[in-house]
Amino acid sequence: MNFLSGEYECKLDPKGRLVLPSKIKTNLPEDSGNQVVLTRGFEPCLVLYPRTEWKAIYDRVAGLNEFNEEYRHFQRNFFRGNTEVELDNAGRFILPRTMVRYAEIDKEAIVVGLGNRVEIWNPEKYDAFLEKDQQNFSQLAQKYLGNPPASTIIE
Numbered sequence: 001m002n003f004l005s006g007e008y009e010c011k012l013d014p015k016g017r018l019v020l021p022s023k024i025k026t027n028l029p030e031d032s033g034n035q036v037v038l039t040r041g042f043e044p045c046l047v048l049y050p051r052t053e054w055k056a057i058y059d060r061v062a063g064l065n066e067f068n069e070e071y072r073h074f075q076r077n078f079f080r081g082n083t084e085v086e087l088d089n090a091g092r093f094i095l096p097r098t099m100v101r102y103a104e105i106d107k108e109a110i111v112v113g114l115g116n117r118v119e120i121w122n123p124e125k126y127d128a129f130l131e132k133d134q135q136n137f138s139q140l141a142q143k144y145l146g147n148p149p150a151s152t153i154i155e
Contacts, residue, residue, distance in 0.1 A: 003027060004050075004113035009123070011108055016100065017092040018120065020048075024113055025091040029053075034087040038099060040080070043129060046095070046103050046120040051084070053116045095120075 008021040028036070032050040041047045049057065061078050064071035081102075085093040095105065103122055110121045121129075 003115060004118055005115070006113045008111045009108065010111050012095065012105070013092070015094070016097070017094050018109060018111075020087060020091040020093070020118075021111055022091065024111065024118055025087065027113075036085055036087065036093070037082060038085050038093075038096070039078075039082040040099065040102050041119060043119075044103055044122070044125050046099050046105075048118040048120060049116070 004024055004027050006021065006023055008024070010018055010021065012018050029050050029052050032052050035051040037049045037051060037054040039047050039049070061075055064075060066072055066075070081096075081098055083096055083099075087093050100106075103120065104125060105120065105122050108123050110123050110126045112119045112121065112126075
């Protein structure tokens with residue numbers, strides 16, 4: 001598994017293209033080629049998935065029962081506006097205007113590698129989110145990592 005990590009300050013060029021940082025680009029899975037999928041995040045950011053990662057997520061969401069109203073609502077919101085983009089030789093790709101408006105990205109962006117995906121943020125929104133989220137971070141660490149299940153304790 002390729003691991004996308006790091007936090008990078010980036011600028012959009014006058015044509016609205018973003019250059020994917022080289023450390024992110026080189027860690028994209030080879031079987032994704034230069035194809036990535038861009039979608040809206042749950043927070044006010046954009047999420048970039050390597051095509052192979054997106055396929056697994058797509059299958060999970062598309063597999064929900066379409067006859068369940070709540071599932072349809074989730075699918076509709078999750079899939080709206082998703083777009084496949086192709087990186088050029090320099091690692092650039094165009095951010096669609098609708099997505100730029102959603103994430104309120106102007107001339108600068110923060111690109112954050114999160115393992116299997118990359119988030120793209122407006123720098124001010126990212127800082128505000130981190131400041132707010134920092135209060136919960138230690139509680140979440142304790143909840144998810146602080147108390148290992150009994151089966152993992154070695155005596």
